[in-house]
Structures are given as structure tokens and as C-alpha cells.
Amino acid sequence: MKINRMYYLSALAISLSAVPAHSAEPKVGYAPAIGEERTATAGSPIYERYTYMPMKGAVIKESMVGKGEVILPTDPLQVVYASGKFKACMMERGYPIGACGVDEDRDGKFDRISIGNSSAPLPQPVAYEEKEVPNPVGMHRWIISYKGSTSEALQLSFRTVFNGYLRPAESEELSLPLSKTFPQQVAFKFIKMTILSIDGMGMRYRIDQ
Numbered sequence: 001m002k003i004n005r006m007y008y009l010s011a012l013a014i015s016l017s018a019v020p021a022h023s024a025e026p027k028v029g030y031a032p033a034i035g036e037e038r039t040a041t042a043g044s045p046i047y048e049r050y051t052y053m054p055m056k057g058a059v060i061k062e063s064m065v066g067k068g069e070v071i072l073p074t075d076p077l078q079v080v081y082a083s084g085k086f087k088a089c090m091m092e093r094g095y096p097i098g099a100c101g102v103d104e105d106r107d108g109k110f111d112r113i114s115i116g117n118s119s120a121p122l123p124q125p126v127a128y129e130e131k132e133v134p135n136p137v138g139m140h141r142w143i144i145s146y147k148g149s150t151s152e153a154l155q156l157s158f159r160t161v162f163n164g165y166l167r168p169a170e171s172e173e174l175s176l177p178l179s180k181t182f183p184q185q186v187a188f189k190f191i192k193m194t195i196l197s198i199d200g201m202g203m204r205y206r207i208d209q
Helices: 005-012
Strands: 027-031 037-040 045-060 077-081 086-092 095-103 109-115 118-149 153-162 172-177 184-188 191-199 202-207
Touching (some): 045 191
Antiparallel strands (some): 118 153, 184 191
16 A cells, blocks of 8 residues: 655654653753853744643654655654553544554564555665653743844743643743943843854853753
8 A cells, every 4th residue: 555655754754743641740940051051043942941741652762864755753752552652643633643663573663654434664774763852731931042142132932832822911022231241141031141252143041041
């Protein structure tokens, strides 16, 4: 049986939306790490904090470049069952949709792809890793983005996203006084940041707290 490759590849590339929790305790994540130096261009995020419930997932470990026409994504898939064959799918409201990866001999590599009641072998087995991943259902994200600067002010935006939807009432624009010398520290919302430099290529910065 032949399955349209573009269909199942685009399906695999979509993250899960409704999955059972692997742990009863919510977790907190953030990026970048404290102390890491980065450069942000105008319009790009400089900091994100998020809370989520973890779930059992499978993450593709290797690139398929050079292994034929198929390129599988790195987005996590929900584990559907793990006894005998191992199967992981993209899900919506508790039901598999689109494509699933199937590992028939449990050797840590997907060897088949399935859609509904049909399946076909992958041109090349693809290694995956079983691991705990964020459940996008109920995920709460706070995103701070760099919008640019003037000689006197730093322009930022603060956005709140819940379950993938923007919450306009909890979003706002921020303007912070900016001196002409660097490095300099600024504090806003729940973080402290050191601005190392600002030029036409963007803002070089470090999150301190």
C-alpha cells in the first residue's frame, strides 16, 4: 500500500494537543537559560516562561537528510501503547489523527508509518527516544519580545498564551528607560536582564534572574 509521503510528514510535524499526563505535578520551563548570552533581532522573543503538565512521548533522535525523500520532524508524539509493538501518534481530543510511527520489534526505531487502519514501511528506520515531554493542553506561556529601541527607550512586548490562544487582556507593551552606555541592567515583570549592546544587528543580552 502506498501512503502519500507529504501527507504523513506534515501530520507528524504537528505537536500533540490532548494527551494523558505522565505525572500529576505541573512543571515550569524557561528559555534562555540564566547566564546565557544571546542576540535578539527586532520582533523576536528574548525570554519565555511556561508551565505545563508532562506526558509520555517519543521524540525523533536523528535526521533523515540523505536517507531518501523522507524527512521526519523532531516534534514529540504521544505514546499510544507500549506493550509488544511501540506506537506513537499525533493526537486530538484523545484520538489519533494523521500519522503514527510504529516500532514493531521494539528496537528503538520506527520501521512503519500508519494512518487509520493502513500502514506502510518507512524507507529507512528512524530512531526515537521515549521521554517525558510537555503536554500542550493546559500549557501557559509568558513571552517577552524585543521590539526595538530608540536613543532613550527600550521597547518590549509581553504576551500571555494559554492552550495556544493569545490572551489580549493579559498582554501589554513595555517601554524602559535606556542609557547610552553598555552593559546596563534592566528589570521588568519577573526577570532581570543585562543589555550588553544594541546595534543594527539587534540586542545582545543576558538573563540574570
